[in-house]
Amino acid sequence: MTILKKKKIYIGFRNFHFVHYYLQLQLELKEFYILSAHASGHCASPEAIKRLKESKSRVLWACGSPAHKMPLINPSSCLVLIFVAAARAGVTDWSYTGPHGPNHWHLDFPHCAGMTQSPININTGDVLYNKALKPFDLAEYSKTKQITMHLVNKGGHTAEVEYTGDQIRLRGGNLPDIYILSQFHFHWGSASRRGSEHTLDGQHYPMELHLVHYQSHLGSINNALDQPSGLAVLGYFFKIGEHNDNFDQLLKYFPQIKESDQHVVIPTFPLLDLLPTPTVNYFRYDGSLTTPPCHESVIWSLSTQPIEVAEEQMEAFRGLYDSTNHSLVDDFRPLQPLNERTVQVSHRDFSTEDTGSYVTSSAATISLFTLLSLWASKNV
Numbered sequence: 001m002t003i004l005k006k007k008k009i010y011i012g013f014r015n016f017h018f019v020h021y022y023l024q025l026q027l028e029l030k031e032f033y034i035l036s037a038h039a040s041g042h043c044a045s046p047e048a049i050k051r052l053k054e055s056k057s058r059v060l061w062a063c064g065s066p067a068h069k070m071p072l073i074n075p076s077s078c079l080v081l082i083f084v085a086a087a088r089a090g091v092t093d094w095s096y097t098g099p100h101g102p103n104h105w106h107l108d109f110p111h112c113a114g115m116t117q118s119p120i121n122i123n124t125g126d127v128l129y130n131k132a133l134k135p136f137d138l139a140e141y142s143k144t145k146q147i148t149m150h151l152v153n154k155g156g157h158t159a160e161v162e163y164t165g166d167q168i169r170l171r172g173g174n175l176p177d178i179y180i181l182s183q184f185h186f187h188w189g190s191a192s193r194r195g196s197e198h199t200l201d202g203q204h205y206p207m208e209l210h211l212v213h214y215q216s217h218l219g220s221i222n223n224a225l226d227q228p229s230g231l232a233v234l235g236y237f238f239k240i241g242e243h244n245d246n247f248d249q250l251l252k253y254f255p256q257i258k259e260s261d262q263h264v265v266i267p268t269f270p271l272l273d274l275l276p277t278p279t280v281n282y283f284r285y286d287g288s289l290t291t292p293p294c295h296e297s298v299i300w301s302l303s304t305q306p307i308e309v310a311e312e313q314m315e316a317f318r319g320l321y322d323s324t325n326h327s328l329v330d331d332f333r334p335l336q337p338l339n340e341r342t343v344q345v346s347h348r349d350f351s352t353e354d355t356g357s358y359v360t361s362s363a364a365t366i367s368l369f370t371l372l373s374l375w376a377s378k379n380v
């Protein structure tokens with residue numbers, strides 16, 4: 001998941017001096033905005049925000065509460081925040097290759113070296129059936145009224161659709177709360193033999209879709225990022241097959257987001273259109289964001305049924321550019337150790353056939369071999 005954009009950082013300070021502070025750093029302009037907010041999470045008044053944005057000052061701060069007409073913290077505290085922000089400013093750049101690549105993420109983002117990181121390989125021979133993993137209720141994925149979809153080339157890291165307007169709620173799936181859809185995005189390869197973040201019995205898929213939700217009582221995605229079980233991500237693998245007309249509702253706008261940070265509002269369509277069926281059988285484990293800052297706050301659910309698209313539709317993704325004007329491809333993090341975790345599955349009769357055929361016949365042979373091995377081992 002992509003949380004940080006290259007030139008814009010949002011940092012939340014919770015329960016600091018009894019209020020929340022949000023810093024918006026516009027690195028390119030070397031301007032720092034500090035907005036104070038009440039515990040409710042509401043930002044400073046629109047007038048205050050407007051004043052900040054219109055100002056040409058290099059360093060700006062606004063620490064008052066319009067409701068109280070008095071500062072909630074003193075200016076020196078603000079300066080501390082500015083220095084914290086400045087210190088963070090140098091470490092926000094990350095990429096999938098080179099000196100800021102995944103092997104170095106932990107230097108700037110310590111959570112990336114945690115013990116419950118994502119993605120992982122799912123060894124189907126080791127998954128445990130859990131009858132408590134009930135079906136998801138995806139009814140609200142068909143909503144379109146009062147909902148706006150923003151398609152964005154997110155920092156040159158992914159193609160993402162962000163939602164505003166009416167909430168789309170995810171229920172069921174043995175989640176601890178109702179979760180609100182915030183955005184969905186993709187990870188894909190330069191060729192169809194790789195691209196997914198998670199693997200199944202060591203096999204990559206050409207692409208992986210992540211539907212990112214936050215726990216409803218936390219109020220926003222930013223509040224939820226670092227909270228235990230704050231996020232629920234529903235993931236889908238892709239396989240190459242027939243042309244998927246439903247995806248054209250999205251792909252026909254990709255020429256408008258070719259460059260990093262380009263965005264366009266697209267006609268709203270039901271999210272359910274993109275999914276293979278309204279029911280989901282899934283793998284479940286606890287993990288993390290797969291991009292910095294790698295917070296270990298994600299309840300992962302990975303569908304056992306893939307989405308089918310045609311090879312030429314993959315080219316729409318590979319035609320995007322990253323922030324250095326190179327092709328935006330291979331935006332997946334390397335596999336992370338499972339450590340002490342177990343992966344559960346929602347239905348007893350799971351078999352790898354549910355995830356569909358692989359891209360190459362040799363991979364399919366490996367998959368069949370795995371199945372036969374499993375069968376054999378259970379019958380010895």
Ligand SMILES: [Zn+2]
Binds near residue numbers: 001002185187210290
């Ligand atoms: Zn993701």
